[in-house]
Amino acid sequence: MRRRVISTMNVQTKLLFYEDPYLKECKAKVIDINSNIVWLDQTIFFAESGGQESDRGTIEGIDLLDVRHDDFGHILGKTPNFGQGDTVTLILNWNRRYKMMRLHSAAHLVYFAVREVIGELEVIGSHVSEERARLDYSFQGRISDYFPQITEIVNNVVSKGLDIEIYRKPDNPEIRIWRLGGWETPCSGLHVRNTKEIGQVRLKRRNLGKGKERIEIYI
Structure with a gap:
């Protein structure tokens, strides 16, 4: 397992939900991890904006609790067992x-x-x-x-x-x-x-x- 603690982030996450808001699942590369917060190279998960709440779903089967709007850190329900550089599966709570x-x-x-x-x-x-x-x-x-x-x-x-x-x-x-x-x-x-x-x-x-x-x- 590869993990490192970070103090600052400069991750550019591709926001797939703007390209296709009907996309329900995708693969993404883990750019960084800090405890239960994960940054990805791309995401289908919307972060609260325009009055609309953040999405929910799973990343590698782990519940997504929230998405930070300022840096698109994905807050998971527990510390994951995957690491930086891994490819993970994102599944949206579509309903x-x-x-x-x-x-x-x-x-x-x-x-x-x-x-x-x-x-x-x-x-x-x-x-x-x-x-x-x-x-x-x-x-x-x-x-x-x-x-x-x-x-x-x-x-x-x-x-x-x-x-x-x-x-x-x-x-x-x-x-x-x-x-x-x-x-x-x-x-x-x-x-x-x-x-x-x-x-x-x-x-x-x-x-x-x-x-x-x-x-x-x-x-």
Whole structure:
């Protein structure tokens, strides 16, 4: 077994999930290891960004607990018995990932539907987990009063089976743009290719205090 403890990292990990978010398994070379943290030359595991939680899965059968966004260190459930230079198998928890992709795309639809129904509102928080997505707004009143119109717009777009496009800004390739027709917004998360994959969207309201409203998004 080959292992060395490191104090600094300068690993460039190829992010396969941006090239193909539907990729469920791959091989990767171990670049370095520090206890239960592993750095790889490439990965299918998304690290939390754009409000979307990190992926789960396994590396050589060991549970993946988290992925660090700053350096793509993969945090495992135990210290592995493989070492630097070894080739390992990565298997994604696809059901979890796909649910979050669907919810993340649904959240963008809700965001733009809110703009069409109510107007421009300040977003004060957002999150995408396997259970639900949420959008938090600065808003006076009950935002759920508008849910029938918002839901109608969203589910109408879902039923049309429209293609979702992800592209990078020509003048700044590090910025990824989510686009659906005339709707577009910067986003570093992962999404489905077509709105029909999302399924029927349901909304719930939660009041966060005076002037703060949360829309919870379920599929």
